[in-house]
Amino acid sequence: MDHNQQILVPIPALFSFQECLWFLNRNYDDCLHIIRDNTIYKALEINGELVLMCIREEGSFLAIDILKGDLPTESKGYLINYVTEWFDMQRDIQPFYDLMRLDGRLAYMTEDFKGLRLIGIDNLFEAICWCIIGQQINLSFAYKVKRRLVERFGSKIEHEGEQFFVFPAAQILASADMDELKSMQFSEKKAEYVIGIAKAFANGSLSKNAIEALPDFTSRKKALTDHKGIGVWTANYALMKSLKEPEGIPHGDIGLLNALSNHNIIQDRSETPKIEALFSAFKGWESYLVFYLWRSLTVRDLS
DNA sequence: AACCAGGCGCATG
DNA sequence: CATGCGCATGGT
Known part of the structure; x- marks a missing residue:
């Protein structure tokens, strides 16, 4: 019996696999996935089992194949959900595009980055450590x-002479x-913070479920910043990337400030009223705007 | 060598 | 609450 038959996820409107691939592969060496020939390879731990999947575009679908490890049929839904969340495929981003078109400084992004989705980090512990x-x-x-941390403490799955890593469990760190x-x-401080956060996740005093269960954005943010090493920037980033909170703006982020300056929206980093004015025009899409502004920082390689 | 990089915590007013 | 400062560590 074939447990590992291909899984197809339909591609929504305003979705570009190429844009998402580009983001994942920009000019950095991320140890948690490999991209080759327009295909993403990533290891996952599902119910304690390591699985290596690959994702590519096939017509109007994303095609997911399991290359190694067994995916029980009852975990198929988990995998579909994982990929859907990773690429934020369930969201209709047309309203965000409508807002960008209203701003002459940003309208070009609806064409240049068309179909880019907010790439998530499902694992909250991983997002905070990062x-x-x-x-x-x-x-x-x-x-x-x-990479040093993941290769030392993460679990790995090997396939055709290559190693694919999963972010270390909190219990390990x-x-x-x-x-x-x-x-x-x-x-010294960062080591202390990471171990402290790992202990909080390991003993259950911090968890994605608990944060998600909180009633509003402010209380979720507070629950995060109560921990040493999680400041405003980290809390917002984690909420944006892991919980897909629309309001998550990593205030003070140097990349964000540089992008705002590149677009002549601010002259220097102290002009918070102008920043607030911009984001208030993007109510409900703040984190998407941040993500697109980050995207604008790296020029695409035209070769 | 100085300044920068996808900040944070803590002490002050 | 807002501001200021020390801190830590590698890259350019």
């Missing part, structure tokens, strides 16, 4: 540090050694 790693350092260095993290070029 933020902590990335705090106040440049992105290429951040990706290096993340909760007992990680400070000095070992520091040897991976975590700063």
Whole structure:
């Protein structure tokens, strides 16, 4: 019996697999997926089992294949949901496009980045760790540090001579050694933060379910920033990427400020009223606007 | 060598 | 609550 038959997910309007691929593959070395020949390869842990999947575009569908590991039929729905969430495929982004067209400085993005979706990070623990790693350092260095962490503590699945990693479980990082993290070029504080957050997830005092169950954005943000190492920027980023909160704006983000400056929306980073005015015009689509502005920071390679 | 990079916590007013 | 400052660590 074939447990691993291909899964097809219909592609919605205003969705471009190429744009999403481009984002995932930009000019950084992310250790949690590999992209080759317009196909994404990613390892997942489903019910304790490691699975390697690949995703490519086939006509009007995304086609998901399991290359290694067994996907029980009852987990098929989980996988479809995972991919749908990852690429934010269930959302109708037409209203966001209508708003962008109203702003002469941003309207070009509806064509240049057409179909780009807010790429998520399903695992909240992973999203927060990634933020902590990335705090106040440049992105290429951040990706290096993340790779060291994942290759040391994450589980892996091998396929045709390649290794595919899954982000380490909180239970594992909760007992990680400070000095070992520091040897991976975590700063003292960051090592402390990551282990602290890992302990919170491991003992259940912090979880995605618990955060999701909170009544509103403000209380979800508060529940996150109560933890050491999670500031305003990290909380908003995590809510934006993991919970797909529309209101998640990583205030103070250097990339966001640079993009706003590139679009002549602000002159310097202190002009918060202008920033607030822009985002209030994008009510309900704030995180999408941030994502598109980030997208504008990297020029596409035309070769 | 100085300044920057997808900040945070803590002490002040 | 807003502002200011020290901190930490590699890249350019």
